[in-house]
Amino acid sequence: MAALRGPRALLWRWRPNPLRRRSDRLEAWTVLAVWFLALLTGTLAGFSVTRSVEQGLARERVEWRPVTAHLTGHAPGRAAGTERVWAEVRWRAPDGSAHLGQTRVVPGSTAGTPVTVWTDPRGRLVTRPVTEAQAALRAGLIGTLAGAAAAVVPLGCGRLVRDRLERRRLDLWDTEWARVGPQWRWKTG
Template identity: 45%
Template sequence: MSDGACTMKRLWRWRGNPLRRREDIMEAWIVLAVWAVVLAGGTLVGLLTAHAADEVFARQRAERHSVRAVVLADVPVSATKGGGTHALAGISWTASDGTTQTDKTLVDTGQKAGAEVVAWLDGRGDLATEPPSPTEAAIESGVLGTAAALGLAGTAFGAGALVRWRLDRRRIDQWGREWDLVGPRWGHKT
């Protein structure tokens, strides 16, 4: 089959056909629009989401800083019900203004009172989680961007399938009405 014939076969919905109905043309444009949204919109949404997430992670790395903290009480190995490796414990640290601060955070189980741990603070001096490394941030940004692109693609395909289903229902109803007109005439010739 020649390249021109393959192209015509792929674009069958637009070629002239005496059996083509208005719904067929509408369906062809809907399929084209869905694919355009999936390809162009999915790419755009994925890139924008990944870029926004990467900026958030970069801001977290810039704003958060680590401090040395001291565990206030022993943390038993069986401190968690699920047998996890971290448990909530009280810690204290010296703030940048020289005052001693206390709060609770997750530390490794089995820590003794007075053990040093690393705690992370945000720009206001409140406890925060450790910011992701550049590699972790890149991976998470990529995953979020991919999820956003797939979400848009799923929504577009779902909306397209719903509209195409509705068009199929209209075609079936139309065929039924036409058969009601033609069918009785055929019954007498057999």
């Protein structure tokens, strides 16, 4: 096993060797180029997606506003613990128009009870925007997934090229063996 250790074993495709074929050199350069492209593509895609997600979430934090809404009817259930129920609420958008929607409220709340909801610039209901720490985590995770997905493309293409080279190499071996093989029969038989 000692013969397989060290940098000499890792770089065997580039060492001078009389048995090394042109396809071996081509495969070595293909592997190197594929890994370089996968690393470059994954890194660029990951960073650009991370930056895009962070900018979108920062824009939401700036544009989305809390608004006081009022229940239009009695909320179902009884107040017990931290569980919330869906109820219809009414609020006014920044342009003064009235809106209706559903949000989670404390069970048993009466009609007219004020509830804080979050709206976008058009006055539509949205969820509470994420904090900066949550945005950084979300952007990092999405960027990592996007980078990994982008890196798979060059790796898959490289695998196809290597499979094609392997098929060609096996075909050449078959051709050479068909030419050389009959000459050995008289020596072994």
